[in-house]
Amino acid sequence: MPNESHPHNWPEAAGCVYGELGAHSLHANVRELLAGDSSQRVLVACSGGADSIFMLCQLWAQADELDIELVVAHYNHRWRGEDSQLDATFVQELAQQLNCPFVTAARPENEAAFTETTARALRLDFLRAAAQEHSCQCIAFGHQQDDVLETQLQRLARGSGSDGLAAPRPIHFFEAYPTHVRPVLHLGAGAIRMALNACEIPWREDISNQDLGISRNALRHNVIPSLSEALARNASAGAARSRFLLEEEADALDGLARLTLPEAFSDSVTLDRVALRSAPRALTRRALSAWFSAHHLIQSMSAPAMDLLMAAVYALKRKNRLSAGAFYIELDEATVRLVSAQVAGQFLVSGSIEAGESLMLSTGALLETEFVELDDALRSTIMTGGVNADLEAYVAVAAEEALEVRGWQQGDRFRPLGAPGTKKLKDWFIDRHIPVMERKLLPLVVSQSGEIIWVPGFPPADTMKIGTATKWALRLTYQPRNPI
Numbered sequence: 001m002p003n004e005s006h007p008h009n010w011p012e013a014a015g016c017v018y019g020e021l022g023a024h025s026l027h028a029n030v031r032e033l034l035a036g037d038s039s040q041r042v043l044v045a046c047s048g049g050a051d052s053i054f055m056l057c058q059l060w061a062q063a064d065e066l067d068i069e070l071v072v073a074h075y076n077h078r079w080r081g082e083d084s085q086l087d088a089t090f091v092q093e094l095a096q097q098l099n100c101p102f103v104t105a106a107r108p109e110n111e112a113a114f115t116e117t118t119a120r121a122l123r124l125d126f127l128r129a130a131a132q133e134h135s136c137q138c139i140a141f142g143h144q145q146d147d148v149l150e151t152q153l154q155r156l157a158r159g160s161g162s163d164g165l166a167a168p169r170p171i172h173f174f175e176a177y178p179t180h181v182r183p184v185l186h187l188g189a190g191a192i193r194m195a196l197n198a199c200e201i202p203w204r205e206d207i208s209n210q211d212l213g214i215s216r217n218a219l220r221h222n223v224i225p226s227l228s229e230a231l232a233r234n235a236s237a238g239a240a241r242s243r244f245l246l247e248e249e250a251d252a253l254d255g256l257a258r259l260t261l262p263e264a265f266s267d268s269v270t271l272d273r274v275a276l277r278s279a280p281r282a283l284t285r286r287a288l289s290a291w292f293s294a295h296h297l298i299q300s301m302s303a304p305a306m307d308l309l310m311a312a313v314y315a316l317k318r319k320n321r322l323s324a325g326a327f328y329i330e331l332d333e334a335t336v337r338l339v340s341a342q343v344a345g346q347f348l349v350s351g352s353i354e355a356g357e358s359l360m361l362s363t364g365a366l367l368e369t370e371f372v373e374l375d376d377a378l379r380s381t382i383m384t385g386g387v388n389a390d391l392e393a394y395v396a397v398a399a400e401e402a403l404e405v406r407g408w409q410q411g412d413r414f415r416p417l418g419a420p421g422t423k424k425l426k427d428w429f430i431d432r433h434i435p436v437m438e439r440k441l442l443p444l445v446v447s448q449s450g451e452i453i454w455v456p457g458f459p460p461a462d463t464m465k466i467g468t469a470t471k472w473a474l475r476l477t478y479q480p481r482n483p484i
Contacts, residue, residue, distance in 0.1 A: 008202060010057075010097040016199035017054065018061035021187075025058040025195075027170045030183045031066070034138070039067040043103075043136040043178070045127055046072050046094075048087040048204035052142035053094070054192045055184050057201070059140060060098050070098070071134045075123040076106035079208050087204045103130045131178040138179045143168045145188045149239035150219045159303055161285070166247040188236065253286055261287040267294055271336040276313050285310055295338060297324050304479050305360040322360045354402050355474055361443055366479040367405060374466070374473055382466045382473070385459075393454040394473040395464035397447065404446040408439050414452045417459035425452065432457065445476060 018025060026034075034040060044059060046052040059070055072095035076088045088104055095102035105126045107119075131139050147168065155164045172180040184192065196203060212218045228235040258265050260279050263272065264287035271291060276284045288309060292298040301309075301324060312320045312331055320331040327338045353359045358368045372394075374382070381387065382394045397403075408425060415422040429439045434457065445454045453461040456478040466473055 008097075010094050011060075013199055013201045014057035014061045014098065017057045017195050017201060020195040020198055021058075021191075023062075025054075025187070026062065026183045027186045029170045030181045030185075033171055033179075033181065034066045034068050039069065040138060041069045041071060041134060041136040042138045042140050042181075043071045043073050043127060043131040043134060044100075044140045045123075045142065046074055046091050047142070047206070048074070048091045049142070049206060050193050050196055050203040051144050051184065051189070053201065053203045054196055055140060055142045056094070056098075059183060060100070071101045071103060071130070071136055072098075073127055073130050074102070074104045075126050076104065077119050077123070078107045078109070079119075080206070083207070087206075090204050101134065103134065105130075128177050136178055138181050141168075141180060141182050142184060143182045144184050144192060145186060145240045146220070146224075146236045148185070148243050149224055149236045150216050152239055152243065153219055153223065154215065162246045162250040162253065163286075166243055166250045169247055186240070253282055257283040257286040257290070264288065264291040265294065269295075269338045273313060273331060273334055273336050276336065281310065281314075284313065288313075292324065295327070297327065297338075302360075302366060302479070304366040308358055308360060308366065324360060353405055359405055361405070365441075365443070367443055367445075368477045368479070369403075370475050371472055372475050374471060379466060379468070379470065383468075389459050390457050391478050393460040393476045394466055395453050395460045395476065396466055396470050397453070397464060397474050401448055403448075403453070405443050406446060408442065408444060412444070412452060414455065414458070415462045417462050417465050419462060425455065428455075428458065443478065 023031070034042065042059065044052075044056050046056050056070070056072065059066075059068070063070060072091065074088050074091040076084050078084050088106075092102050092104065107122055127139050130136075151167060152165050155167070158164075168182055168185065169180075170182050170185045174180070208214070209217055210221075212221060224235060257279075260283050261271070261275060263270075268291075271287075276287065279287070285306070288306070289298065289301075292301050305322075305324070309322060309329065312322060313336065318333045322329045322331075324338075327340060330337045330339050353367065353369060355369050355371045358366060360366060372378075374394075387394065408429075410426070412425040413422045414425045414428060416428070425444075426439075434442075442456055444452050447453050451461060451463065453464050454476055460476075
């Protein structure tokens with residue numbers, strides 16, 4: 001019964017939907033956590049959709065038995081104008097009838113480049129702040145079983161490991177934030193809607209869920225049904241079991257890593273490289289991730305950057321230096337060490353890079369270089385503009401020349417390929433409508449003479465262009481940050 005607006009007796013409705021499934025309506029692990037030795041306050045994230053309405057009703061119907069107090073929270077993303085406001089009103093009226101405190105917020109109107117990613121980040125920031133304000137030990141999310149496979153497919157495409165594929169977990173503990181719980185993760189969307197319909201319980205339907213331009217929607221409506229049909233089985237149920245098994249294995253690996261490489265799980269600035277090299281790679285990777293988390297640097301480590309660090313740890317090269325956020329990672333024969341680095345604005349001044357080297361940037365992005373021999377086909381592709389300037393450039397520089405990689409500075413001038421002359425890089429940014437914050441994060445590749453030879457998003461410098469007689473070129477590739 002989506003988008004019904006008539007008055008509803010919510011206490012009666014919550015009792016009815018609880019009667020449909022009883023205690024099984026809450027995930028066993030979540031139920032055990034909530035029914036602990038002391039009373040708890042739970043912040044319930046409620047969008048007004050079927051899943052979160054079902055979850056709120058079930059938690060409310062069992063609140064006395066579990067000895068929990070509920071606070072209802074709603075974040076208005078302002079996706080859909082008046083409909084978004086109606087969602088907020090719907091949830092507020094529900095909370096009032098259930099006699100639960102209600103807290104809400106809306107996306108700032110000046111939020112630039114609003115995307116699914118920023119939407120999730122803004123909502124999570126709001127929920128965590130609300131939980132702290134209302135002394136809530138847990139935040140309850142309405143993820144259900146069908147969400148698992150959607151998440152796994154997205155993360156498989158990113159190359160995630162067992163931790164990523166074990167998400168979303170029914171219980172997720174954090175050191176600095178309230179625990180995240182997903183009380184209905186074991187139930188499919190069909191079962192949830194059947195229970196709501198049996199009790200004539202309305203919910204709000206978000207029309208943007210039908211937008212196939214959003215990757216999760218395309219997976220939900222096209223890919224997963226086709227997968228289930230091709231396999232003649234419920235792919236979502238299978239993925240849920242795999243998620244459970246991966247969680248078990250991820251927890252086991254975490255325990256082994258803590259026993260094998262305990263320093264990585266502390267605030268130590270130095271790790272034993274010999275011990276890292278001696279451990280199985282799965283434990284070393286996990287330990288390094290924990291080490292960065294302990295130093296609040298995990299956001300500076302992209303997946304390619306972590307792969308680069310792993311290669312450096314196991315390489316025969318005795319000394320190496322990579323960058324991560326406001327630190328360098330320095331490797332010698334015996335240790336891996338974090339050393340404070342000079343930071344300009346929000347971009348790490350990372351020094352020089354030579355052909356064949358790769359450089360982790362403070363943004364978590366990766367810059368790679370290699371000399372390539374040009375055949376006629378590749379030369380033609382380059383000269384006719386067939387290269388994606390956002391991610392790649394070919395420049396004619398000497399093989400032995402070291403290049404500087406740094407952030408944008410006021411007064412920088414640049415002449416990209418085909419431009420009649422140089423002008424301030426700031427003006428080029430304005431012409432391309434590149435936001436100020438993004439300008440500060442883009443790397444500038446600079447020659448020994450101080451000339452800017454490439455900025456991702458632009459063609460390379462005109463003075464470095466590839467000609468018909470060019471036989472060798474330096475290939476620069478830029479990989480924006482991709483979460484681990």
